[in-house]
Amino acid sequence: MSRLRLEHRIERHPYWPESVWIALYVDGVEITSREWPSVVDLEQLRASARQDGDYFIFTCECGDAGCAGIDEPVTVRRDAAGVHWDLGDAWRFIGVAPRDDEDWEEQAGRAAGGAEAGVPRTFVFAADAYADAIEQDVASAQAFIARLDEFATFTPDRNAAMLKHPDLPAEEALRRQSEALETWRREHPLPPGPARWGRLFPGRL
Ligand SMILES: [Zn+2]
Numbered sequence: 001m002s003r004l005r006l007e008h009r010i011e012r013h014p015y016w017p018e019s020v021w022i023a024l025y026v027d028g029v030e031i032t033s034r035e036w037p038s039v040v041d042l043e044q045l046r047a048s049a050r051q052d053g054d055y056f057i058f059t060c061e062c063g064d065a066g067c068a069g070i071d072e073p074v075t076v077r078r079d080a081a082g083v084h085w086d087l088g089d090a091w092r093f094i095g096v097a098p099r100d101d102e103d104w105e106e107q108a109g110r111a112a113g114g115a116e117a118g119v120p121r122t123f124v125f126a127a128d129a130y131a132d133a134i135e136q137d138v139a140s141a142q143a144f145i146a147r148l149d150e151f152a153t154f155t156p157d158r159n160a161a162m163l164k165h166p167d168l169p170a171e172e173a174l175r176r177q178s179e180a181l182e183t184w185r186r187e188h189p190l191p192p193g194p195a196r197w198g199r200l201f202p203g204r205l
Contacts, residue, residue, distance in 0.1 A: 001082060002027050002123040004130055006040070006137040008144065011155075018148060020141075020163070021155040024057075029119055031090060035097035037061045037068055038090055039155055042138065042162045043170075048076040048083075049131040058090035063156035069093070069108030083125045087114070091121045138162060151184040153177060 005025040010018045011034070022040040023032045032038055037060055044055040054075055060068035072088035094113035098104055114121060145152060145163050154160045154177065161173035168176070 001126045001129075004125055004133045006133065008137075008141050010148075010152075018151075019153045019155050020145065020148075020159070021061075022137075022141075022159070026085075026119075026123055029094070029117065031087070031094055031119070032058065033093055033096060033113075034061075036093040038070060038093045040159075041065075041156060042159045046134055046138065046162070048074070049134050052077040058087075058093075059156055061155050063158050069105070069111075078127060081124055083127050083130045085123045085125070087121050087123075091119065094119050142166060151180045153181050153184075 003026070005028075007023040007025065008020055009023055010020055012018055021034065022042060023030055024040050024045075025031065032040060038058045039061060041056060041059045041063065044059075045057045047053070048055045048057060054073040056065040056070065057074045058070055059065040060070070065071070065073070070089045070093070074088050074090060075084075075086040077084050091114035092108075092111040095117045096107075096111050096113040098107050113119075141163050152164070154163060157174060157177050158170065160177040161168070161170040165173035165176060
């Protein structure tokens, strides 16, 4: 049986407030990648704990999986053995960082990160442990985020609907999220010099 583990990370950029994103590990190997990018859509992950289907559990920072070359979703199906995952395109981007000097789409087309990292395309999780890992993560993340700066944002931003404003309709949660971002940008003008990602704060919440 494989084990699923989620980790919340907060990143800081000169022009962004604290941005919370979710790293996903299977059997100790990180499947997500911020460099590529391939980050977790919590709503899709949570839905996969309820029923079989094709889910874009891994998506671009902007929330559009296709934008990051992830056209094939994760296939999730259950049987007596447990919850089966076929990683789809996310498998190709494990541990992959795009090079600046090469065409991005060509790199996406030949990426085989899973093969290089020795990660299989398919996993089987114990059904109870799978659902528990996701629900516990959502609960602990909600508790943590309640203590963050009011301008905290999410990558992808749609995760705000589950973590920051779980009681609001998703559209309203997104509207508040983008309002917070605009306010933050107004109050924190971009410093001179090239914009670069700042510190990374990994940590289980
Ligand atoms: Zn994108």
